[in-house]
Structures are given as C-alpha cells and as structure tokens.
Amino acid sequence: MAELIHTCYRIGEIDRSVAFYEALGFEERRRMDLPDGAINVFMGIPGDGDRLELTWNPGVESYDLGTGYNHIALTVPDLQGTLDELGGRGISPEKPPYRVGGGSGSLICFVRDPDGYRIELIERP
Ligand SMILES: C[C@@H](O)C(=O)SC[C@H](NC(=O)CC[C@H](N)C(=O)O)C(=O)NCC(=O)O
Ligand code: NI
Numbered sequence: 001m002a003e004l005i006h007t008c009y010r011i012g013e014i015d016r017s018v019a020f021y022e023a024l025g026f027e028e029r030r031r032m033d034l035p036d037g038a039i040n041v042f043m044g045i046p047g048d049g050d051r052l053e054l055t056w057n058p059g060v061e062s063y064d065l066g067t068g069y070n071h072i073a074l075t076v077p078d079l080q081g082t083l084d085e086l087g088g089r090g091i092s093p094e095k096p097p098y099r100v101g102g103g104s105g106s107l108i109c110f111v112r113d114p115d116g117y118r119i120e121l122i123e124r125p
Contacts (some may be wrong), residue, residue, distance in 0.1 A: 006042070007072055008053035009117055012061040014041055016114040017054050023085050024074060024119070026052065063115065071110060071118035079107050079123035086111060097123070 011017045018028050021043050029050045032040040038057045042050035076082045079097055086092070093109035100108060107123040 005049060006051050006053045008040075008055060009069075009115075010055045010057060010060070010063050011041075011115050012056075012063070013114065014039065014054070014056050017041070018043070020089070020091070020113050021052060021054075023089060024082065024121075025076070065116055069117065071120045073120040073122055075122045075124040077124050079109065079121055082121060083109070083111075093121075094118075 018041065022028070025045055026043040027046060029042045029044050032042070034040060038055055041054045041056065043052040043054065044050045083093060083097070091111055093111050095109065097107045097109040099105045106125060108120055110118050110120050112118055
C-alpha cells in the first residue's frame, strides 16, 4: 500500500520559507545538498514525518506557479491565533475565515507562503 510521505515544491529563498513554516508549527529537520548545487530543506510537524520538501535552486529567486497548483492543507488548533501570528509577519488571509458552503463545516481560510503557494488553514474541530 502506498503512503504519501512528502510534498515538494521549489522556493526562492530558504530562510524566509523556513520562518514561515515554523510560524505554522513546522520544524526544520534536515537539508540535503544536491549534485546540481540545489538544496532540499525538509520540514515536519513535531511527532510527524518530513512532510515538506522545499527545493532551493541557486540563482532562481521565483517560479511561475502556473494554474495547476491549488493548495496544501494544514489543520491548526486555533485559526485566529494562527492568523494573529502570521499577521505579525505581515501575512493576511485571502479573505476572512469562512465555513465552506456557509454551513456547519470547518472554519477555513487561505494564506500564501513567501513564494505564493496557497496554504489552506483548517481549524481543527
Ligand atoms: C529526496 C527526494 O525526495 C527528492 O525528491 S530529491 C529529487 C531530485 N531533486 C532535485 O534534484 C531538486 C533540484 C532540481 N534542480 C530541481 O529543482 O528539480 C531530483 O532528482 N529531481 C529531478 C526532478 O525531475 O525532479
Ligand atoms: Ni522528494
């Protein structure tokens, strides 16, 4: 049976991405030097695996994210508290938290990481 172990995307600067994901509760696990001079930075939530593989390429400061990528989703215990933490770093949600369909679903919102990748934040029930 397959197991989803990480998601990988390319980033333009390591420190700002590490700081962003640390604000979301991730910790940096390790860095992997690659033959072409690139660096993979692996991050994970304490107690979980290295779920994010952030690839930095020398000399590449930004990427065309195209129209294919939508988001990755994280659950957080306190959505407003997380937004307050991100707000202190100048990061705001695309729009205020809402419940999908306006119903009794989970409270969610979307923020963008330093490279523009959308991150869905879902308040843990
Ligand atoms: C460790 C394992 O989980 C990997 O995914 S490493 C795969 C490796 N990645 C790179 O070389 C990244 C640097 C490269 N310049 C890039 O930006 O892709 C690899 O073999 N990549 C080849 C590929 O086609 O992704
Ligand atoms: Ni990988």
